[in-house]
Amino acid sequence: xxxxxxxxxxxxxxxxxxxxxxxxxxxxxxxxxxxxxxxxxxxxxxxxxxxxxxxxxxxxxxxxxxxxxxxxxxxxxxxxxxxxxxxxxxxxxxxxxxxxxxxxxxxxxxxxxxxxxxxxxxxxxxxxxxxxxxxxxxxxxxxxxxxxxxxxxxxxxxxxxxxxxxxxxxxxxxxxxxxxxxxxxxxxxxxxxxxxxxxxxxxxxxxxxxxxxxxxxxxxxxxxxxxxxxxxxxxxxxxxxxxxxxxxxxxxxxxxxxxxxxxxxxxxxxxxxxxxxxxxxxxxxxxxxxxxxxxxxxxxxxxxxxxxxxxxxxxxxxxxxxxxxxxxxxxxxxxxxxxxxxxxxxxxxxxxxxxxxxxxxxxxxxxxxxxxxxxxxxxxxxxxxxxxxxxxxxxxxxxxxxxxxxxxxxxxxxxxxxxxxxxxxxxxxxxxxxxxxxxxxxxxxxxxxxxxxxxxxxxxxxxxxxxxxxxxxxxxx
Ligand code: SF4
Numbered sequence: 001x002x003x004x005x006x007x008x009x010x011x012x013x014x015x016x017x018x019x020x021x022x023x024x025x026x027x028x029x030x031x032x033x034x035x036x037x038x039x040x041x042x043x044x045x046x047x048x049x050x051x052x053x054x055x056x057x058x059x060x061x062x063x064x065x066x067x068x069x070x071x072x073x074x075x076x077x078x079x080x081x082x083x084x085x086x087x088x089x090x091x092x093x094x095x096x097x098x099x100x101x102x103x104x105x106x107x108x109x110x111x112x113x114x115x116x117x118x119x120x121x122x123x124x125x126x127x128x129x130x131x132x133x134x135x136x137x138x139x140x141x142x143x144x145x146x147x148x149x150x151x152x153x154x155x156x157x158x159x160x161x162x163x164x165x166x167x168x169x170x171x172x173x174x175x176x177x178x179x180x181x182x183x184x185x186x187x188x189x190x191x192x193x194x195x196x197x198x199x200x201x202x203x204x205x206x207x208x209x210x211x212x213x214x215x216x217x218x219x220x221x222x223x224x225x226x227x228x229x230x231x232x233x234x235x236x237x238x239x240x241x242x243x244x245x246x247x248x249x250x251x252x253x254x255x256x257x258x259x260x261x262x263x264x265x266x267x268x269x270x271x272x273x274x275x276x277x278x279x280x281x282x283x284x285x286x287x288x289x290x291x292x293x294x295x296x297x298x299x300x301x302x303x304x305x306x307x308x309x310x311x312x313x314x315x316x317x318x319x320x321x322x323x324x325x326x327x328x329x330x331x332x333x334x335x336x337x338x339x340x341x342x343x344x345x346x347x348x349x350x351x352x353x354x355x356x357x358x359x360x361x362x363x364x365x366x367x368x369x370x371x372x373x374x375x376x377x378x379x380x381x382x383x384x385x386x387x388x389x390x391x392x393x394x395x396x397x398x399x400x401x402x403x404x405x406x407x408x409x410x411x412x413x414x415x416x417x418x419x420x421x422x423x424x425x426x427x428x429x430x431x432x433x434x435x436x437x438x439x440x441x442x443x444x445x446x447x448x449x450x451x452x453x454x455x456x457x458x459x460x461x462x463x464x465x466x467x468x469x470x471x472x473x474x475x476x477x
Contacts, residue, residue: 006078006091007033007199008101008184010164011187011207012223013071015193020065022194022207023075028054029206030199032251033103037090041099042070043170072170072223076101079397082434095133097168098140102129104160104182107393107464112156126341132157136163147220150175150233155296156219158464160242160394162215164197171224172197174284179461180217181394181451183245184257187211195223197200202251211255213357216299239449240461243436244396246443247385248290252398255446262293264443268384268434269297269354271442276382276432277302282349285309287367288339294384295354309353310367313338316367339367347375357385358433359398361405372427380430386455387418394451401468 007030011019027038031054037065039049048068050057054077055285057064076091092101106112106128116134135156139149146165160181165173174197187196187204190355196204201211215221218234241257242249252262285304286295299306351371358364358381366377389406392398401407405422413421423431436455438445455457459466 006076006101006103007031008103008162008164008174008197009075009199009203009204010101010166010174010197010223011073011194013194014223014225014227015191016254017194018065018069019071019073019194020068021061022196024054024061024064024075025206026196026198026203027075029203029251030077031055033249034077034197037078037087038076039078039090039092039101040064040068040073040075041092041094041101041166042068042073043166043168047092047094047099049087051090051404068390070170072166072172074099074101074164074166074172076164088299089127092164092166093127093130093133095130095137098133099166100129100136101164102132103162103184103395104177105393105395106132106157106159106161107462107466108158129161132161132163143292146222147231147233147298150220154178154234158393158462162199169224170411171222173220174215174216174220175220175231175233176215178216178218178234179238179240179451181240181242181461183241183250183254184215184220185211185256186215195228197221197428200251200254200256202254203459205253214257235447238461240394240450240451241395241444241445242396243393243439243450243452244357244385246455247434247439248296249396252290252293259444265290265293265356265384265443266297268439268442269294269299269437270301272354272382272384272432272434273298273301275434275438276351276380278304278380278382278430280350280387281352283307283309283346284352284354285346286310286354288361288399289358289366290353291384294356298352298354298382304352307344307345309351309371311342312341313340339363339370341367341370341374341376343374348377349413350378350380351376352380352382353428354382354384356383357388358383358405358422358426359388360403361422362424364405364428368427378429379427380432381423381428382428382432382434384434384439386435386439387415387422388454389418390454390457391466392454393459393464393466394453396454398454 009026038054041047092099109128113131136440162182162184163175163178187209189209250261254261284299286292436452
């Protein structure tokens with residue numbers, strides 16, 4: 001079964017302007033949310049899907065913009081949380097005249113597939129997005145309106161979802177799940193005639209659109225010739241915004257729930273320095289790229305010099321990519337090989353290395369080894385995210401417990417013992433993790449409005465008690 005995190009976009013021009021060049025630019029601005037595949041959909045045509053980065057097809061953009069010329073379109077960049085990385089899993093998907101692009105994970109998809117003839121899905125073609133689309137189309141045919149279909153479907157689905165939809169009418173729709181796990185924002189071009197919905201405001205900036213607001217959890221927005229219409233398909237008031245978006249996933253230029261991600265990360269670093277005031281350090285360095293603002297905040301709060309002791313080799317094939325969202329371990333290792341220590345900066349120093357998360361330990365182990373080889377005298381690693389101990393069923397790719405660095409054969413260990421085990425595994429002299437309260441305070445969102453399930457194991461915001469599976473079982477590989 002295939003499940004996704006990813007980035008989604010929907011654009012509509014009420015003046016009939018071809019929005020495809022803007023759609024491509026906005027997908028490029030969401031590339032950090034998915035590097036495996038991308039796609040676009042316009043009315044009355046099968047979606048166009050491609051493997052790899054959007055920018056790899058730059059020489060085709062002109063032709064794509066002409067062949068798919070449309071004033072209404074949706075798009076998608078893919079990062080698989082579950083399932084193989086193949087073209088047929090790329091999105092948008094089309095079922096009857098409904099195209100759909102999805103950011104999130106539906107975790108009760110087997111149950112849902114039984115409502116739409118589960119036996120028609122094979123392990124190769126099944127995806128949570130496809131099952132949702134099939135169910136949605138059947139609910140629309142029974143109930144007439146998308147908002148009514150969603151208000152039924154929300155009670156049947158367990159998981160996180162931001163959708164963009166496209167109909168042949170033509171209209172563009174967008175919906176955000178009732179708890180707001182994943183981000184979704186609304187924007188408008190200065191001309192007042194082009195409207196955009198996207199996973200992050202970085203996609204709005206890329207086309208010169210202004211951020212209007214976050215889409216409210218439980219809201220359905222429609223763009224059509226009649227302008228913008230909005231309806232609620234859920235009255236849920238409690239929130240569970242993904243805390244991992246703020247430390248790692250989102251683009252630093254984006255604004256989410258009223259907070260700029262760069263500013264928020266810098267503040268996270270400051271709060272972390274108060275938690276771990278390591279006074280005898282010579283230098284604070286970030287693991288490039290997402291930890292840079294936090295390392296800067298940490299160094300400023302501590303009054304210790306900030307420098308770049310690690311550089312990403314942007315000229316290597318995999319160097320510019322993000323290692324965590326690569327689906328295969330071999331690719332993650334390849335990316336980490338191209339994080340290069342600068343001996344002249346770190347030799348004989350006690351270095352505080354700031355990183356945004358420690359998931360599998362692959363990056364941390366490789367980086368610490370490289371820093372030691374380059375002469376670091378002492379290495380303290382501080383992590384802006386709490387220890388990740390539980391799988392995410394809401395859209396981020398740490399699906400099995402056993403692949404997490406914190407995993408020990410059973411759960412009867414204290415946090416101190418787990419941290420000591422990880423410290424030993426990665427070879428750091430000191431390891432300090434953030435905690436949910438400190439992180440929520442730094443972000444500036446009440447802790448009970450955020451999701452910390454992967455740190456706490458409390459799945460109540462999803463309403464499930466999962467039985468943990470192995471990565472192979474989850475991936476179907
Ligand atoms: S479990 Fe963790 S990664 Fe998943 S949505 Fe919650 S905070 Fe985000």
